Amino acid sequence: MKSFSCGAVVPGCTATFRGADDGEILAQVAHHARHDHGLTEIPDELVGAVRSHIRSA
Numbered sequence: 157m158k159s160f161s162c163g164a165v166v167p168g169c170t171a172t173f174r175g176a177d178d179g180e181i182l183a184q185v186a187h188h189a190r191h192d193h194g195l196t197e198i199p200d201e202l203v204g205a206v207r208s209h210i211r212s213a
């Protein structure tokens with residue numbers, strides 16, 4: 157199981173995500189970023205930042 161806290165990348169955001177692997181987390185984060193942070197696309201830098209903060213849980 158992997159986990160990711162959005163606050164690691166977006167200060168103040170309390171959303172957390174869990175998934176079986178990085179891909180599942182990234183899919184959830186992409187949805188969250190669009191709906192809660194108003195991003196229409198997810199830049200490669202953000203994907204890299206998210207990946208670097210995904211923890212084994």
Ligand SMILES: [Zn+2]
Nearest residue numbers: 162166169171
């Ligand atoms: Zn967030």
